[in-house]
Amino acid sequence: MALRSIASKLALWVLLGTVTVLSVGGILLFQLVGHQILAQTHRESEALASDASNRIQERLDMVTNTDQVLAAIIGPRPVDAEPLLRDAISHNPDLSGLASAFVPGSAAALASGQSPFVSRTDDGSLTHRDLLKDPTPYWNASWFQAGLSCMNGCWQKPFYSQSRRRRLVSYSTAIVADGKAVGVLNADITLEWLQGILQDLDKPEGTNAFVVDQQGTFLANDTTELVGQHADAELLRTLNTHGAAAIRMLPSESNNADEPIWIYRAPIKGTNWQLGLTVPEAKIYAGVRHAFMATLIVGALALLILSLLMLVIIRRIITPLVVLTDRAEQVARGALDFALPATREHDEVGRLTHAFDRMRNELAMHIAELTRVAREQQRLASELEIAHQIQTALLPGPHYLDARCSNFELHAALQPARTVGGDLYTYFMLHDQRFCIMVGDVSDKGIPAALFMARAITLAKALAPRAQSPQQLLQLLNRELCRNNDGCMFVSLLCGFLDTVRGHLIMASAGHEPPVRWGREAPHLLQLETGPALGLDEEATYPAHRVRLQPGETLLMYTDGITEATNEALQLYGQERMLACLARYADTPDEDPVGGLVADVERFAAGYGQADDITVLALRWHHAGTERSASMLDITFAASMQDVFDTLERCDQTLEAAGIEDDVRDDVRLVLEELMVNMVQHGCLEQHQGNIGLHLTLADDAVLVELHHDGKPFDPLQSPPPALSGDCADAEELGGLGIHLVRAMASDLNYTHDEHGNHLQLRFVHANRPEQDHDLQPSQ
């Protein structure tokens, strides 16, 4: 968690970056300064070495000069040797002893009589001794032999004097007399001052100074233990190499050094000695290294403090961000009610906080709004579901079999494209064995269409008993639907009244799809003349179309949801496909063509989805046979008086035989007489007598009469009522009485006119028919 936070990351990365930059810079600087320091050390050390060498040389020069002068003096006058020696030694404190050794037997030795040796004792007093009297003869000693050949003086090997208990080095010069070496003047020089010179040098710490002779023996050394010791071979070889005054010696090359050391040498002139300074490399860099270490520590501390400071500052800056992050996670979990950190600052974080607050509030509002909308939608959906149930309840069942005599069978299906739809179908029994069927399609879809559909279907049911024919029903329905129809909704409707006894079907269409008929022929469209859709033109009238269904024939009504079903390729299902599909049911009268057609349409439109409501209603005429409501009379005759009255007679007899009461019979007779006489007298077209068709049916509770006449159109319903004063004698010309009687007598009267002429449907109630059990009624 701590490492994941932006503050830690930022602090860490800044720290790393700074450390890297500082380290690289420091190393580079260290290198640069190191070189300068080294060069400076070289210069200083070389100067120091040569300075020390000069001072030693000056000191030695005094001794060697003394020695050579004494030798030159003593050569011609050996007798004065001893006092000369004594003077010389007392004036030069560096001298420990002076000896003038003569070759025994030589002239000088003889002249002198002795080989004097003057030395300084520990307390500073001088002693004298004759070397010739020493138990060991000196003339065989190596120093004497070497000294004889040193005309200009030469240095002997250092030695430790037992008697004087100190280290000494001798300088010998041959004493020459008459061009011949007769003795050696030997000066013993103390080496303590050499050591002192070295120690007096203003050396940097760690620097070791030494003087080494030509044999490699330390004459003096800051490390006093090494004085008199032999220098190691490595050091000697280094000293004897030619070239620069400063030489670096690696630790692997030396036995007694464990680190690289720098050696500075300066030869001491007049001798074969060399003065050397050894400086350990670590010591050279120690100062700068120390300084850098200090800088490094300070820098690291500063960085640490900087990082902590940065951590604190960044944390302080991003603390609101942390809170905001937490809050954002809360928002993600759905909690919106929380406190935000107070911020007065107007930096990015402040703005972010304000924006977050606004966002939270907006979000809360949106969520509230969404919740409300969702609730609303849920409510709407449940209401729609209920509306769907209600709408379904408005429709009769999908299958109807004429229960009384199985004369016909009906299949229907309605599939709304949405929950509720604007399609409708309905069927119901009217009085007088008439059966009303209708299929309609409301413009538009959805709720408005559903409401309009409900209105249409309810009105249709309410108006149907008043209507004598489908065209009249459509007219009544149209007038009702036109009322207050500001939305200009309309419904196309195909309505049919089926005579359930004989299969006569009267249809009227209000702008609806033509029905399909098959059975005797292949499925074909029945092109009807249609009126305008219902709800548009209040004055519209609707032509009637008559069909007589033959046994086995089917009439199918549908809405454009069938023909306009669309597949993925945007092709319409169309009438051809529908007819082709229905052709498969032409030979199988027992199967339900509605289900098959709907399934076929669904298969066709499976990829595209149902776009419009689908409604299909199929009416199949079985004509199953003897019905209880018997057709009693069905005759056609010429429109003449005689025939009319013959028919009336037959009619009367038939009704009497059927047990119809006298009063009803009289009513029927009166009405028929009035109508038929009217037809004969007034209805005939010119040059054409015309025919009258009469059909008499006995229903449960009524006598049904159909009257057809191929004459002039005449609607008895439209004729004005006669002026009835209460006395028939009042009227000038008595007219319209017959029609008035007709209207008064018939329980129902319905008139239609089409290309076949006038059609009248009449109904006479005979509620008091004696036999209630019709099954026992012998068939006519």
Place this chain on the structure above:
Amino acid sequence: MTFSLRSDATSPMRSTLHLQGRLDALTFGEFDEAAARELQHLEEGSTLVLDLSLLEYISSAGLRSVAKIRKTMRARNGYTLLLNPQPQVGKVFEIVKAVPVNEVFKSMDELDEYLDHIQRKMLGGGEEID
């Protein structure tokens, strides 16, 4: 024979036509003729009684004949009274309101009483009767 008419002329002031059968578009002509003959014998202010007891049926053609008779009788200041119409006939008369109700009688006695009443009224100088 669907229709027959029997005339029963008791006096020039009063005649009774007994109608029998059906008076419809087919038979009204016959009735018209017979009625016209009968009317010739009646004087001003006479009374014609149409006995409908046996008339089974009447249609608008028959009604027109009856109306014609009533018009003729009225022109002569006479009365046309209907006697005992059968239910069907009565119903037709009722529907078209062919005859004032007080000129239709259930029986001969009622009719006689009415005629007596009229006679008294005429003798009594045109007093209104209740």
